[in-house]
Amino acid sequence: MHRKEVFESLKKNPEISVLIVGAGINGIGAFRDLALNGVDVLLVDRADFCSGASSASSHMAHGGVRYLENGEFRLVREAVQERNRLIRNASHIVRPLPTTIPIFKYFSGLLNAPLKFLGFLDKPSERGSVIIKLGLMMYDAYTGRQRAVPRHRFLSRSTSLKRWRGLNPQIVNTATYYDGLISNPERLALELILDAEAENPAARALNYVSMVSGEKDSVLLRDELTDETCEVRPKLLINAAGAWIDFANHQLGLSTRYIGGTKGSHLVLDHPELRAAIGDNEFFFENRDGRIVLIFPLHDRVLVGTSDIKIDNPDEARCTEEEVDYFIGMIGRVFPAIKVTREQIVFRFAGVRPLGSSSAKNTGQYSRDHSIEVLSGDWTTLAFPVYSLVGGKWTSFRAFAEQVTDKALAFLGRARQKSTRELPIGGGRGFSNDVNEQKRQIDGLAAWTGLDRSHLQMLYSRYGSRSETVASFIKRAADEALKSLPDHTRREIAFLALHEKVCHLDDLILRRTMLAMLGRLTRERIEELAEVLGDSLSWDGAQKKAEAARARRLLAERHGVHF
Numbered sequence: 001m002h003r004k005e006v007f008e009s010l011k012k013n014p015e016i017s018v019l020i021v022g023a024g025i026n027g028i029g030a031f032r033d034l035a036l037n038g039v040d041v042l043l044v045d046r047a048d049f050c051s052g053a054s055s056a057s058s059h060m061a062h063g064g065v066r067y068l069e070n071g072e073f074r075l076v077r078e079a080v081q082e083r084n085r086l087i088r089n090a091s092h093i094v095r096p097l098p099t100t101i102p103i104f105k106y107f108s109g110l111l112n113a114p115l116k117f118l119g120f121l122d123k124p125s126e127r128g129s130v131i132i133k134l135g136l137m138m139y140d141a142y143t144g145r146q147r148a149v150p151r152h153r154f155l156s157r158s159t160s161l162k163r164w165r166g167l168n169p170q171i172v173n174t175a176t177y178y179d180g181l182i183s184n185p186e187r188l189a190l191e192l193i194l195d196a197e198a199e200n201p202a203a204r205a206l207n208y209v210s211m212v213s214g215e216k217d218s219v220l221l222r223d224e225l226t227d228e229t230c231e232v233r234p235k236l237l238i239n240a241a242g243a244w245i246d247f248a249n250h251q252l253g254l255s256t257r258y259i260g261g262t263k264g265s266h267l268v269l270d271h272p273e274l275r276a277a278i279g280d281n282e283f284f285f286e287n288r289d290g291r292i293v294l295i296f297p298l299h300d301r302v303l304v305g306t307s308d309i310k311i312d313n314p315d316e317a318r319c320t321e322e323e324v325d326y327f328i329g330m331i332g333r334v335f336p337a338i339k340v341t342r343e344q345i346v347f348r349f350a351g352v353r354p355l356g357s358s359s360a361k362n363t364g365q366y367s368r369d370h371s372i373e374v375l376s377g378d379w380t381t382l383a384f385p386v387y388s389l390v391g392g393k394w395t396s397f398r399a400f401a402e403q404v405t406d407k408a409l410a411f412l413g414r415a416r417q418k419s420t421r422e423l424p425i426g427g428g429r430g431f432s433n434d435v436n437e438q439k440r441q442i443d444g445l446a447a448w449t450g451l452d453r454s455h456l457q458m459l460y461s462r463y464g465s466r467s468e469t470v471a472s473f474i475k476r477a478a479d480e481a482l483k484s485l486p487d488h489t490r491r492e493i494a495f496l497a498l499h500e501k502v503c504h505l506d507d508l509i510l511r512r513t514m515l516a517m518l519g520r521l522t523r524e525r526i527e528e529l530a531e532v533l534g535d536s537l538s539w540d541g542a543q544k545k546a547e548a549a550r551a552r553r554l555l556a557e558r559h560g561v562h563f
């Protein structure tokens with residue numbers, strides 16, 4: 001259904017079982033699980049899907065080896081299992097990532113865990129080889145028999161320096177363990193929504209629809225594109241507004257202080273020398289004061305992050321010049337011979353982790369675990385309970401969603417019918433990383449659609465097995481490559497416009513594609529994309545211009561990209 005029709009149908013029939021406010025990965029995960037279990041569920045986000053913290057992650061599917069030191073064993077075990085599931089179920093987007101720790105000391109950090117446990121350690125300190133070895137042995141143990149990724153390995157100083165040219169010769173050795181790389185989280189999130197809607201027509205997801213207020217048994221929603229409003233009457237409300245959870249509860253007349261958010265920023269660098277130096281490895285490194293730095297391969301670019309800074313207003317999260325200085329300095333600690341300058345930054349982003357409020361003195365010690373906070377009965381004047389989804393990690397979204405769904409199903413008096421544990425996601429269904437199998441699938445598609453193999457190969461790398469749907473749409477009308485961006489065609493853009501809930505040009509360049517994040521845009525490309533997208537969405541000339549201007553403004557204000 002088109003968003004207008006959904007809005008109209010809600011006006012006629014405002015009764016819904018579950019309303020989810022916030023379409024970050026936590027809201028989306030719960031939406032998919034509830035939809036699969038036959039629940040009529042409405043998901044709304046005041047902006048685009050996956051445009052909050054979920055679009056600002058470090059792109060890692062990881063158990064969080066360093067959380068072992070905080071004693072968060074349950075969290076690590078769950079996240080490692082979920083990492084492995086993502087590698088299996090979404091193999092078109094998530095793949096094993098060798099992660100290398102350059103180590104500068106042998107014995108440092110040995111007392112971190114016991115001191116933290118006793119409450120004597122406020123600031124983490126650098127870890128040496130011995131403590132890292134112990135941590136990685138435990139981490140491997142959590143992977144158990146699943147073996148989705150290989151075990152860790154230690155390399156001597158001389159082997160490490162031969163293997164990674166430019167690595168700091170002050171290291172004593174390196175350790176390499178495996179996590180997962182989520183190459184395109186925004187696409188994965190969207191595919192979860194599309195899967196849910198395909199499975200259950202009573203599951204509906206609307207971007208650019210805000211929750212404005214709630215009273216007694218009803219909630220007021222506003223379409224941010226038209227200013228139209230409508231009231232819905234849910235039996236249960238799931239507040240998945242991330243760092244904005246307390247603000248959203250306030251709109252419902254509830255006073256909560258669940259969130260103690262911390263800001264994290266990243267840079268994307270166009271730096272072929274650094275990209276060649278890291279190869280397919282992430283470098284994961286702790287500064288002398290225990291702050292984390294990661295340098296890793298994002299397609300042909302290098303992603304560098306991240307900070308962990310307490311912040312009160314999530315709308316103000318931006319990557320600052322001090323953070324840029326810090327990141328550049330830290331790359332210098334790992335690869336001192338490689339010069340990095342601001343000119344090589346093609347994109348910046350920042351987001352706020354919706355962590356539970358914490359009394360820990362150091363933000364690195366705030367728990368990354370998730371919880372469902374329930375407000376009902378005497379705590380509220382609302383006729384429905386409110387579940388607030390606090391914390392969580394991209395990696396473990398499925399497990400969190402399962403817990404939320406079980407709770408919601410119990411409340412609704414329904415039984416679970418389906419599990420998401422082994423369920424492939426979107427273009428991961430039938431996808432293969434085996435080159436021969438890929439060739440076979442692409443040959444089949446070429447014979448069926450008449451599109452050429454190099455075009456299909458590109459679609460396969462972007463959409464996995466969903467490329468079949470994209471290609472069959474493309475072949476139904478004449479197509480041509482964009483003039484300013486020849487690896488995209490008009491029909492591919494039309495497909496995204498019509499089938500992937502694009503409302504603004506920035507949805508296309510920031511989240512349906514990786515054009516902005518990978519620094520592939522120019523003023524000319526933005527204008528052509530506005531033109532082509534606008535043709536599919538029936539924009540007139542003025543709207544195309546306005547969309548191009550809006551996209552440029554957002555890129556400049558939030559991502560440091562100026563044309």
Ligand SMILES: Cc1cc2nc3c(=O)[nH]c(=O)nc-3n(C[C@H](O)[C@H](O)[C@H](O)COP(=O)(O)OP(=O)(O)OC[C@H]3O[C@@H](n4cnc5c(N)ncnc54)[C@H](O)[C@@H]3O)c2cc1C
Nearest residue numbers: 022024025026046052053054058060211241242264394395
């Ligand atoms: C810098 C950083 C790095 C990270 N790295 C990793 C990593 O590598 N691996 C990992 O597993 N996890 C990582 N995380 C954690 C993970 O990204 C977050 O925990 C997760 O994305 C939180 O998702 P969410 O759905 O709760 O919040 P969000 O994604 O922020 O979604 C909340 C949504 O609610 C919407 N909203 C707010 N108010 C309203 C309203 N009134 N009406 C309608 N909608 C509303 C917002 O627009 C937003 O889209 C990282 C997080 C950050 C910030």
